[in-house]
Amino acid sequence: MKKLVLLVSVFTLIFFSIYTSYINTNTTAAYKDYSINRVLYWGSRGDDVKQVQYRLLKWGYYTGRVDGIYGAGTYRAVRRFQRKNGLKIDGVVGPETAAALGLNFKSAASRGVTRDDNVYLLARAVHGEARGEPYIGKVAVAAVILNRVEHPSFPNTIASVIYQPGAFTAVSDGQINLTPDKDSIRAARDAINGWDPSYGSLYYWNPATATSRWIWSRKVIVKIGKHWFGK
């Protein structure tokens, strides 16, 4: 009988610890690292309002539901929060209040059309593919991706070229998801602005690790760092 009790209790303990850790990672992930990109006030609706409500609730300023509707309750909670934190008491979530709430405020001016998303995606690919290469080698890798976009034998957008199945090992093994360093971002930007140290190449490969014999039938143009670049 004792044995059974022990067994059951251990089992439930394990089960619940796994279950709760699973639930925890799920909910915190949803509210982590969020940014808002507009000023919020009475009458605003949306996920960004939920972020504000969630934080106010966690810190005890707000007692209502996290429903994404900026009503009287949220308004009063924001004012209480502002008074407590020495902010201007206006019941509006602008850049300063957002910062105090730990939310990243992006102004509307920097939104809309930019090339920053593409620069960052390209930088991630460069970081995954050419970490440890000289700067010029990083620019060349980014340039190859951009040359592919312009070429009929390849997809026509940066994302489609990078995520083409089997095209880049950094995509297959997930290294593309690493945070790019400053050099990779700079290299990506240089390539997007036109610098092309690969002279129009469409392929590059590392002779030490390349497994495909086909790649050697390419026209080899230049060797930079560990990579050969060619068409």
Next chain:
Amino acid sequence: MKDKRWFLPGILGLAFIVVLVWGFVQYDTKNDYKKMLNNEYQRLFYDMKDNVENVQVNLSKVLLAESKDLNILLLSQIWQHALTAQEKLSQMPVSHKDLSKTEKFLNQAADYCYSLIQAYLDGKPITSKQRHALFALQDNASYLSKELSDLHNKIMKGNLNFNLVRRREDRELDRANENIMNARLTKFEEKITNNYPELIYDGPFSDQVLNVKPRGLGGNIVDVNEAKEIAKKFVGIKKVRKITKFEEGKKSNAANIEAYTFSISPENMSKERAIYISVSKKGGKIIWMMNPRPVDRKKLSINDALEYAKRFLEKKGYKGMEPNYLLKFDGVVLFNFAYKDDNVTIYADNIKVKVALDNGEIVGFDAAAYLKSHYDRDLPKPKLTEEEARDRVKLDFDIENVRLALIPKNGIKEILCYEFKGKYKGSNFIVYINAETGKEEKILKVIKDENGILMI
């Protein structure tokens, strides 16, 4: 006593059950992902098959259709379906080397039809030569379409599972090549190699545009040592401690501009990084230079930086260059200069100059575009006056600035336009009116933010 004896096996048994459950969950999840991926590939395949069929059918209709209106509609449908098919094909789990020609075929078919639409709109109906090209395209499209329906039958019979053609590495792809899917597509690749006319047209994907030769290099061939001296002189001889050439491949003449590439170690190694520079074999021109040193303290204004950039270009012998737009990032400003011939801005002949905001040093230079396109042009005289062109612009477009510009069209062609900069409904635009025909050629939207100006 009795409890102690059962304790260890109890724990082990429990661990075993936990592992079993965990394993099953993992197996189940893996199967779910596999199914999901397989479904995704199936959808891609069916969509692509439909797109290719549409291309084929519409091509045959274009050959029959007589009227301009219907032809333009049909051509735009081919354009759309071919691009979509290409996009889907490129996301299929088949290795690139077995697909590249099929992708090229679809892209060029789309591009070709788009150029025919433009020609039609300019009042030039399909010529008999173009008709032949369309016929060849249709022939190839119907072959591809047939291969795809054979594949479809195989899928229906359950002989093909996309999981077999999963990607990962080349080794796996080679094994997958034995798979039916690849075999079919490879067959099409073979056919297209032997039976595909080179399409002659103006468009970004045409072979003529891809293989255009640089025009602005000049005559003499320089050897490595001369090139080294040119490179040293460009960055300043005092700065150079060591200069090394990057190894060239056997087919270095496949480069869009044949060149020597050097890495220069600066004297002050502790503070600065290597500078990279490229010198063209023909003409000994500097194609590009990059100095990736970090810039910490920004002391200069944009205007100061512009003065540095202008002086630099003048010193290097580039005359008549005019700054057009700028970008600010990482402590540097990038200026885009375009060549100005008599009052006409020539956008194709552009040079980019990067100025560091700490001491005004030139940390980047790119003349590749200029060297590719610059030559002594015989500029046409505008047939329209500025007022006549202005009448072609939308009435309530608030014009701030007018000038003449030569803009690139479809890759290699250039057209002389009046450029109207102004505001419309609170946004900045540039409208181009052809100075010879009065046609409204292009509209660019200008986007300004704190980091610079972007034109799309």
